Structure formats: structure tokens, C-alpha cells
Amino acid sequence: MSAAGLTIRVAAAALLATFLVAPDLFEPLLRPLAPAGAPAVYVQSSLAELAAIHLGLTALATLASAVVALALATFVTRPAGAEFLPLSRSLVNVGQTFPPVAVLAVMVPAVGFGEAPTLIALFVYGLLPIFENALAGLTATPRSVLDAARATGMTARQAFLEVELPLALPAILAGVRLSAVIGLATATIGSTVAARTLGEVVIAGLASSNTAYVAQGAAAIAALAMLISDGFGVVERQAARRLGPSPSAA
Template sequence: MSSLTRPIPTAGGFAHLAGRPAVWATLAFAAALALLPFSDGVFHTLFPELQRPLYTRASFLDLALSHAALVGAASLVVVSVGIGIGIFVTRPAGRDFAGPVDTLTAVGQTFPPTAVLALAVPVIGYGGAPTIVALIAYGLLPVVSATIAGLNAVPVAPVQAADGIGLSPAGRLLKVELPLAAPVILSGVRTSVILNIGTATIGSTVGALTLGSPIIEGLSGSNPAYVLQGAILVGLFAIATDLWFDELEHTLR
């Protein structure tokens, strides 16, 4: 398309984009990342008893990028494995495994992430790897449950129509069942990702670089300013991500 025929964004289009809560939450998160390094005076006023009220061991941007990378890596595994398991146990060959799968994923959800870290560190060492293992164990249940619920809720009529036109089981799954179940599956993915954004903060207890680093150091060193700085960033990150999932769910529905 030439520059003469390419649509030009209108003021109304920009206003519609600016009116989305997800955009404002993302801008607030970006502003916090940019301004916190220069907020020493603000936190000194809030906590005058502290000699070092601003966290400086690592940049807030580095913490955020590392945090996002850990959550993203774990979520990629969770979504791939969780949807795969959900599909398997809703097929005739896998229905007998639905009970054990539900039990195993529920155990992973109820098992404390700190316990997973404690078990993983002696095997794979300190840093991001045990954190990812804990996030995978903790985030699997919502995706598996949502996938099973979404596929089981697909109406019979479209499935019968797909069989009537000669679609193979794989074709029926890809072209009919998964598209119809997508909003429910996405809600499970959304829950898993938001949970893991908060859970990833404990990875700093085993040497991972996350937005929980100032929180952990603040708690151990009785520095509430550090805790507040980390909590602000984690909260804004989770809110922005949740609102973007809301936009995506609205589009799918």
C-alpha cells in the first residue's frame, strides 16, 4: 500500500487508544521505572530515619526486565504443557487420566513455592532456574483446568457439523473446538501469569534478579522504603499485564 492510500490515524483513534486503562497502567509502570532512580529525596522525606532510602544494588529497569523474562519463560512452558495436557485428557484416549492429572496439578498449586525452591536449589543451583521451576509448578493448574473446562463446554452442534463435513479429529480440534474454547483457556492463562508475576518475587531469596530483590532486602534489613519501591513496581506490572489480558479477552469474545 502506498503512502497516499495508507490510512492515517485520526484524533478519534488516538483518543480511543488513550482511553484504554491498559495503556494508562503501562505508562504508569514505565513512569515508575524511569522516575524511581531519582526519587531519593522523596523517600528520604517519607523515611527520614533511613540513611539509604533508595534501592541502588541494581537498576529498577534491570530488575523489571529480569522479572519479566523469568515469568515469560515459565509461562511459555506452562501454556504449552498445560494446554497440551488439557487437550489430552479431553480426548477419548486420555479421559482415564483426567483424575490423576487434576490431582497432580492441584498438588503443584497448593505446594508452597518456597518449598519448591528449597528442593530445586540443591539440584540445579541458585539463580533463575529454580525460580522458573517453582513458577511452572505453581502456574500449571489454572491453565490445565481452564483448558479442560473450555473444551468440555464446546457446544455439541458445531462439533457434529465439523464431523458432518468430514473434518478429521485434529482438524475439528484446531478449527472448531480450540477457537470456541479460546476465551475460557485465555482466562486460565491470565490467572497463571498474574499469579506468577507476584510469585516470582520470592526468587530473589535464591539469588534470582527480580522486582522482589528490594522487597527481600528491605524485609531482611528493616528498610520499609525498599519494600515500598519493590511493591509499587510489582503491583503496577501485575495491573498492566492483567488489563492487557482483559483487552485480549474482550477481542476474542
């Protein structure tokens, strides 16, 4: 990473942190967007606290999606599980079939309001990109490489852990990045079912016709998404340089 690129990333992260911790400093920028007599800065909850909960929900759901999707992709790329590939694809595509609001509406009667239905919706939506990218990475390993690994005395498990998985890592990370960004955006609507996220600020702005609130919440979410995507991108490039490039479905 160049010094200029690192400086820009650090400056962007510092600006976002300042915005979340001390939003009052940005009141002059938000004031023109607020209705006459209405507050320009959302003060009902701490932006930093909402951002932390928002990120926590996204991270937990993405981790769960990654574990399940990678396990499923590994299974269907083994001889014993190859015939289950069409079924697996159908299962991970289910989450993309319904809009997030519909998933939340279905889950609320089952698990109640709050973070639980939001986590389930994020988990379901995060499966597809990780599964497809893991599948692309694992199936891209040349047969000659696997034959060479087995010829050196590696077991099938060792060949997977020491050859296939490292070579597929850049593609898998690309899928996790995409899933995390999708989850970060989707978590916003969790506030419609009483989950505490940055969507709370956006919804409050829409309910009160206060564009300043909408801009405040949307800006924080967009900045987090860009920083997370950029961070994963750096890790992907480092993995590709160290371990060798792998095709990505993203």
C-alpha cells in the same frame, strides 16, 4: 476499547516506565518511608533491569506451563485419554499443595541457586489455572457443533483446530492471565535463592528495615501485575466477541 480506557492504560504504563528508569524522580514520595540517614531509592541494581529479568522469568515459565497444561487438557478431553483425567488433575494440583518457598528449598539442592529453581517453581504453580480453564473451554463445545463440523467433512484434527480450540480460546486466555499474575507475584521470592528479580528490592528493604525499599519494589510488582492482567483481559474480551464466549474456570 474506549479512548478514555486507552488513555488511562497508556498513562499507567508510562508512569511505571518512568518509575523503573528514573526512580530518583520519586525520591520525595519515598523519603518519608526511609529511616533517618538511609537512602530512599534502591540503587544497588537498576530497577528497569530487575523488572526485565522478572518479566522474562514469568513469561518463560508461563509459556512452558501453557504448553504442558494445554497438551494435557487436550489429551484428557479425547476418548483415548479420558480415563487419565483424575490422574492429570492430581498432577497439576501438586504445585498448589506446597508453598513456593518449599518448592524452592527442594529444587536448590538439585539445580543450584539462581533463576533455575525459580523457573521450576513458577512452572509448577502455573499449571493448574491453565489446565482447568482449558478443560472448561474444551468440554463446553456443544456436541451438535462438533457433529456439524464432522458432517462437513472435517477430520477430528481439523475439528479441534478450527472449532474446539477457537471456541475455548477465551477460557484458555483467562487461565494464562491468572497463571501469569500468580507467576509475577511468586517470582518475587526467587530472590531468596539468588534469582535477580524485583523481590531483591523488597528483601533488601526488609533486611534493613527500610520501608521505602519495600514500597518501591512492591509498587513496581503490583503495577506490572495490574497492567499484565488488564492486557490479557482486553485480549480475552476481543477473543470472546470474535469467537464466541466460552466458560472460564477463573
